[in-house]
Amino acid sequence: MGASKYIHIGRINFLAKTAYMGDLLLGTTFYTLILFVFVQLWRVLGGPSGLVVEGFGYREMVWYLTASEAIMLGRARIQDDISDEVKTGAIAYSLGRPYHYLGFKFACYWGETAVRMLVHIAVGIAIALLAVGPIQVTAVQLGALAVSVTLALILNFLIVACISLLAFWVEDTVPFFWIYGKLLFVLGGLFAPVELYPEALARAARASPFNYVLYVPARMLVRFDAAAWGNTIAAQLGWIAVLGALAVGLYSLGVRRLNVNGG
Amino acid sequence: MDDVTAIKVRDLVKVFKVAHKRPGLAGSLRAIVRTEHVDVRAVDGVTFSVEEGETVAFIGPNGAGKSTTIKMLTGILYPTSGEATVTGMTPWKQRQRLSRSIGCVFGQRSQLWYHLPPRDTFELLAHVYELPVSQWKPRLTTLADRFELRAFMDTPVRKLSLGQRMRCEIAASLLHAPRVLFLDEPTVGLDVMAKRAIRDLVLEMNREEGVTVLLTSHDVGDIEQVCRRVMVINHGHLVLDTTVAALRRDFMKSKTVRVRLDSPVEGILNIPGVEVLKRKRGNLKLLVNTATTSMDDVLAHLMQLGTIEDITIADPSTEQIIAEIYASGR
């Protein structure tokens, strides 16, 4: 069946990345550090100045940050590979193979992301437990959260793929990724839930796909809203559909251009 | 100080401590607690001298100690024991001073800036070596003429062919008029015409300016056409130090001929001085003993067997030569 080959690709990537466990674990020091910095900052902000986000006590803030940062750092980097393959024209080889290039990349992405997420989740839970103790979550909520996180990571893949595929037309896509990172930081609610923002900005954030990558799943962890869950998932799926179509479209256009121009 | 000796090496030894891990899980665990080290004698007492203006080939199999020796002579490594001087200086003690008198071309590492034209690299090198304008500009003109670089002096290096790039590399290494030139695999990856061009240029520089040339290569053509002297190094020892002419006479007594005839060859093949290594229909691989048989005779025989569609005549590889040297008992 078609899907099994992608599962195999993902599995191989997963195993390959576990070989770099040493580097991966070393990399979690940044995760630990950034959580430490954010927590300290929130202590100062939430203190006498009284910057309070409705419904987010100190404990909720710490868990929120742990979750948002885990996704931020747990995402596998595939942008360099895609951009290189576009630049060298190697992307065209996949046309002769029994799989779709984006499916292949998706499988690779998941293989690596799975490893990274597992490590970051483990480390994150340890840190948060040590810092503030546990939060209230039921198994059902965690299941619902897992779905949302998965969709969030798929969404990230599609955004990254779309930006990388611009390499067909633009010399250097790296600067676009700086901006994407910042958009995730601000509109994605990396540091603070969207509730913190002035009205206009909050609306912009909610309307963008970025807040479905970080804010939505992270918030789900600390303030689960069962009623809204359906709508949230639907919105994530909606964005996935839109960006998925865009990615496939960009790929087709780009590859056609390659064939015409001869790479 | 001896003015005429460019390179003098005496009892040079280099021992590396290599971490040795025993196989298996037990070995890995043990390695965490205590790493065992094994001594590897990469260079084990090498002695030789090279006079100014000589062209010397330095050959040996991979891991024989060639690059380690070159690294010690250029000052990148310091030896475990022994002495060496290059143009009168001890390389590992006076590296920066020595660098002004030597030029190096390593086949793998380019000193040309990839996105800029060669002219820019030359200018930058002039700054690096602090060469006065009155000196390097005319020198560049001379080199550009001799190496025929004019046509692409202003083309970005990334657009140049490998042959053009190598000519620029060697010219760049000669800009500061070094007295000794170290060349490591300078013709690797080049086509026959480009190889010849490089070899001719190096030889010309040697004749015109008296640059001492020390060349390491796996290509026997490099050795035969550029060098007059060859040193063979293996297992860290200098096993042979002789002229190329003697090497040719004593150890390069065969050539491999691959020929494809238009029709399959029937029956037993009996050409004097020729050993048939492989045969398959019209394809033959022959080993010709050039000491007893001339290539003309071999070709004449082959043409009698049928029309030659394709033929390749190859020199023995350096590995074969070294195998020969060992077989002869040295």
Place this chain on the structure above:
Amino acid sequence: MSTAGRTGAVTSQVRFVWEHFKFNLAAAMEYKAGFVSQVVFMLLNDMFLLFFWWIVFRRVSSIGGWTFQHVIAMHATLATSFGISVAVFGNSQGLPRIIAEGQLDYYLLLPRDPLLHVLVSRSDISGLGDVAFGIVAMALLGRERLSSLPVLCITALAGAAIFTSFNVIAGTLAFFVGHAQTISDQVGNALITFSTYPEPVFKGAVRVLLYTLLPAGFMVYLPVRLVSAFDPFVLAAILSFAAASIAAAGWAFRRGLKRYESGSLVVVRM
């Protein structure tokens, strides 16, 4: 060496750095679109951070005594220091990889100080975007801060020296241990991270760390203090620390180089 000789040597080194920067710039400008996008997008990228802080400071008037103005000054200094460092000494963060892959040999064969040569052989053009942002941000500080401009320039240069030296010292780990690039990346990121958050956020042992091993204190916090109120002692402290960092970097590299020349690293490549 006589003073004339020493000045000559310094001028020669400065010229050397400048020549390489010009070449790197020329090489980057071969790709005009890429060059422009790198500079412009980095500028935008940095502006985003200020935007974020603007949102925060709409709700909060000060963070432990630091106002929005302080944060702007902090980012301006950091961006300028970082930008100069990566634009001029672009190889400082990639040193471990260069050492591990034996690329140092190339520089050892040339008649220049190998450390300086390695550092200037690459340029990260996006750093110019950071410098542009630094200038814009300093302009945002208002006209009354204009008098601080020369001070900010000096501290930016000092900061660049500190950042570069820090990366070099972290990079020399590669002479001694494996995984050096990852470790060096982590500590480099750590330094930058701490330098993007106001000093009052960090207390106690962490504050001490930031004035020693992770010198965000000398790189940005003290310069910010100088903008509010000029203090010659603070300036002297910054400059002394910068000089000490450079000396430490040179020393660390020379020690590592000795090990490199003994061939202990060759083991990896053999």
